[in-house]
Amino acid sequence: MQFLTFMLSEEVYGVEVSKVREVLEVIDITKVPRMPPFMRGVINLRGGVVPVVDLAMKFGMDAIVNTVNTCIIVLEVEVNGDLVVVGALADSVREVIELDLSQIEPAPRIGTTLNTEFIEGIGKRDDEFIIILTIDRIFSVSEITAVKTGVQEEEEEEEVSEEDEKISQTEEDG
Structure with missing residues (x-):
């Protein structure tokens, strides 16, 4: 099997x-408000909008600091049959x-709190x-x-909470 390292x-x-799909030098990334912290923003790739994520942040590490070697790996991710x-x-x-x-060992199982399901192996x-x-x-x-629509799930939850508060207030008043 071939891997990009x-x-x-x-x-x-x-x-x-x-x-x-390809590897790019870092280009201007447009920040999108109210996105998850690991979501850096979006780039224009030949007329298409492509979200850019910081994998280090997603994995709980410090944010990537741009250097001359920093790059964007453009990936095709499949989620629920959607590419x-x-x-x-x-x-x-x-x-x-x-x-x-034979050179790849299974991902280590370290307790139950660490999510290693995205690690194929070592x-x-x-x-x-x-x-x-x-x-x-x-x-x-x-x-x-959230990345595709530009809406963070918490935003939707806040709207629901506000609606619940209005209903509760109405019930108390009524």
């Missing part, structure tokens, strides 16, 4: 080459490598570990919906 916070990650194009910020792209299934090449991602499992349906 890239760096996030000094760790090497890999994603199946078949999921990668969504997403740009993922990475500290740098390394190379395309081939790994045999690849080993020479003396280096490569965290192999299942890119289709990184984002939840609600996150992809």
